[in-house]
Amino acid sequence: xxxxxxxxxxxxxxxxxxxxxxxxxxxxxxxxIDVRIEATEGVGSYVEDDNxxxxxxxxxxxxxxxxxxGEKNFASGFYGRSLGVRDFQNFQAVLLEAIEIARERxxxxxxxxxxxxxxxxFFGKTVKPVKLAPIEVSQxxxxxxxxxxxxxxxxxxITEYAQLCxxxxxxxxxxxxxxxxxxxxxxxxx
Numbered sequence: 001x002x003x004x005x006x007x008x009x010x011x012x013x014x015x016x017x018x019x020x021x022x023x024x025x026x027x028x029x030x031x032x033i034d035v036r037i038e039a040t041e042g043v044g045s046y047v048e049d050d051n052x053x054x055x056x057x058x059x060x061x062x063x064x065x066x067x068x069x070g071e072k073n074f075a076s077g078f079y080g081r082s083l084g085v086r087d088f089q090n091f092q093a094v095l096l097e098a099i100e101i102a103r104e105r106x107x108x109x110x111x112x113x114x115x116x117x118x119x120x121x122f123f124g125k126t127v128k129p130v131k132l133a134p135i136e137v138s139q140x141x142x143x144x145x146x147x148x149x150x151x152x153x154x155x156x157x158i159t160e161y162a163q164l165c166x167x168x169x170x171x172x173x174x175x176x177x178x179x180x181x182x183x184x185x186x187x188x189x190x
Contacts, residue, residue, distance in 0.1 A: 002085050005061045006151075007039045007189035013091045020092060024099045029107045032068040032132060033099060037061075042186025043153050047162040049178060050170075055155040061088060063095070067102040070110020073117060074129040077105030150185040158183055
């Protein structure tokens with residue numbers, strides 16, 4: 001069983017996610033949908049006076065959905081959450097649920113936007129539908145560029161680097177008595 005998510009795992013769900021979003025965009029009450037999926041891998045260390053206090057190697061996965069929809073006065077509905085390995089393994093169902101929640105929120109917000117507009121004469125005139133500027137759709141993959149791949153840094157290496165930073169700071173001046181250093185490196189993919 002998979003125990004961690006890697007940034008390259010987004011390649012496994014990208015095509016399905018795009019198809020789900022395209023299909024959901026045709027649903028009643030929907031004028032626009034965008035989805036952001038982000039995976040992160042990182043390593044970090046916290047050192048206090050040359051004593052390692054914490055070292056970590058971790059990952060993260062999150063999902064954010066925005067739907068614009070409703071009637072007359074289009075409104076936004078949002079949904080977002082952190083995901084785990086099980087969510088990733090059932091990603092189609094998780095994404096469909098997230099889109100539906102955001103869609104319901106957009107429709108609800110639009111409904112009450114219309115009620116407000118009709119109920120409050122002067123202030124009601126200030127209510128406008130959410131509209132996005134029309135732009136040409138484009139897709140691109142921007143490759144990550146770095147001298148050292150953050151995924152290749154070990155917890156031992158980053159702790160030793162943090163300890164070096166502490167020693168350097170302590171040796172800088174005799175008045176420096178206490179030094180705390182936190183060092184992190186990560187890679188994110190959206």
